[in-house]
Amino acid sequence: MKEVKQIGISHANRDHFRDVKIRPIDHAIFARIFSYSKPYAFKRNILIVLVLMRAVQLPVLTWMIGAVIDGPIVSKDLRGLTLWIASFILFSLFTQICFHYRSRLSQELGENVIHDIRQDMLKKLISMPMGYFSKTRLGTIISRFSTDTEAVRVGIQSVVFVSLVQFGNMVIAAIMMAYYDMPLFLVVMAVAPVIWAMNRHFRLRLIHAYRQVQESFSRVSASVVESIRGIKVIQGHSREKLNAKLFRELLLDHSGYNIKVTETEAVFLPLLELNSQFFLSALIIIGGWRAIMPDGGITIGTLIQFLFLSNFFFEPIQHLATQYNNALTAMAGAERVFAFLDMKPDWSEKEDTMELETLKGEVEFDNVCFSYKEGKRALDGVSFKASPGQTIALVGQTGGGKTTITNLIAKFYIPDSGRILIDGRDILEIKASSLRKHLGIVLQMNFLFTGTVIENIIVGKPGATEEEAILAVKKLDCLDIIESLPDGFRTKVGENGVGLSLGQRQIICFSRAMLADPTIFILDEATSSIDSVTEQKLQNALAKLVANRTSFIVAHRLSTIRNANLLLVLENGRIVETGTHSQLLEKNGTYAALHKEFTISHEI
DSSP states (O other), rough: OOOOOOOOOGGGGGGGOOOOOOOOOHHHHHHHHHHTTTGHHHHHHHEEEEEEEHHHHHHHHOOOOOHIIIIIHHHHHHHHHHHHHHHHHHHHHHHHHHHHHHHHHHHHHHHHHHHHHHHHEEEEHSSSOOHEEEEEHHHHHHIIIIIIIHHHHHIIIIIIHHHHHHHHHOOOOHHHHHHHHHHHHHHHHTTTHHHHHHHHHHHHHHHHHHHHHHHHHHHHHHEEEEEHHHHHHHHTTOOHHHHHHHHEEEEEEEHHHHHHHHHHHHHHHHHHHHHHHHHHHHHHHHHHHHHTTTTOSSOOOHHHHHHHHHHHEEEEEEEEHHHHHHHHHHHHHHHHHHHHOOOOOOOOOOOOOOOOOOEEEOOEEEEEEEEEETTTTEEEHHHHHOTTTTTTEEOOOOOOSHHHHHHHHSSSOOOEEEEEEEOOOOOOOOHHHHHHHTTEEEOOOOOOOEEEEHHHTTTTTTTTTTHHHHHHHTTTTTHHHHHTSSTTTGGOOOOGOOOOOOOOHHHHHHHHEEEEEEOEEEESSSTTOOHHHHHHHHHHHHHHHTTTTTEEEEOOGGGGTOOOOEEEEHHHHHHEEOOOHHHHHHSSSHHHHHHHHHHHHHHH
């Protein structure tokens, strides 16, 4: 028997997350990151000045130590020594003040930039068509907003400015060493090719390793989110051990990549330090020999300066190596963030789409075809016309295309071919946000936001007053149900309606739709989770709601659509029957069979 693959995010489908090609550091990426600093140009420019000052200050402090030794200490000038020490202390204090504001401003600038990037990401996310959310894992989206943007934050706050300071220290130290003694400086420069070769060798290994760490963590995040969303299924089918095993594999995978990074760094950094120690030994031997020789051309003070300056030349190399690793992480995060921001949606609105001020509610499908996936049509040549004020019922087996029709009316998707006309205008020429202002939508999954009941009702009409929201509930004749909640309209609603029954959640969604007072109603499985008593109350309210409004009702419970003006029976994406309830029963076709099946199941 063929083995069935266990559901879960495993090594086998890791490629799903590899949406960015591996490549070395691209300075254009960092340039794009810092383009977000334009609104904060004054802060950024002050920060750059402080960075430049900080790059000079530390080597200057080292120079002052050598100057004190060769000057007042050698000449035994107590007054001069006092002045030098006072100058050294004052300059050290000034250096620390610069360091404080350099650190503070870099943190603030990083926070400002990440704030704006996340704002752009959210704007992009909520503007994406529904197709994106059906194809993308929630954990992957969350990873973009959390892990990847935090990596970018490190790139701004630490990598760039710390690297500039360290690189500046190296340059200033090199200039001062070359000025004081060129032969000893040439000893320093002899080490440069070795460092360059080491850096080149380990750089490529770390590029791959850091990107693998990022990708594996995305898989871990996606697994956690999937487990939370499917916790009832996991516990209901006793999959705790199996899911724990799959998650353990992901953690081992992620840990393996982290260990690979650590192993590479554990070789790279000690090699850099060992190289520095060999150099210092050579510097002491050559410089010390010259200092003790009568005609060596170098003083003890200069040698001490050289030792300190060489430290400022080599110590930044280790810091730069660390920052380089951070830069790789920031680079991987930035690539993913900008790949998301640059992502082209499956479809986008035309620039000249029109705003709808008023809407009569006429809806027409003209030979509409649509596919969620290429090669498999969800709708195939669907045509019908709904006049203003009509109630259209969509019935049929699951997967027939009922919800797809409502998705197209709301312009969540656009047809592959054919036309959808709203009041005689092609839906492609109408701005989606403008159209949806005239729609009232109650979906099968009655989503509620964290907040209070009253706040969730007002979602249907932003800016509405509490009095208007309460009036909408009264029109539904469901005020008693809301008031029976622990705190009435002030009852706290948990994430996605936790704490409320399915019927109570549905009533809140109906109240939300009533408050919107739309021209077109879309009710998708609107009463599937409501008990018979509550359903009867809502049926009476719905009769008032649909009066003089175009309504599209999707329901398996055929009792909810007996009074519809027109029933469309769908099967495999096609309309196979049309007519009223009584007309379709007389035809004794598909609808009659569905009705018979429904009646028998409810009698049982």
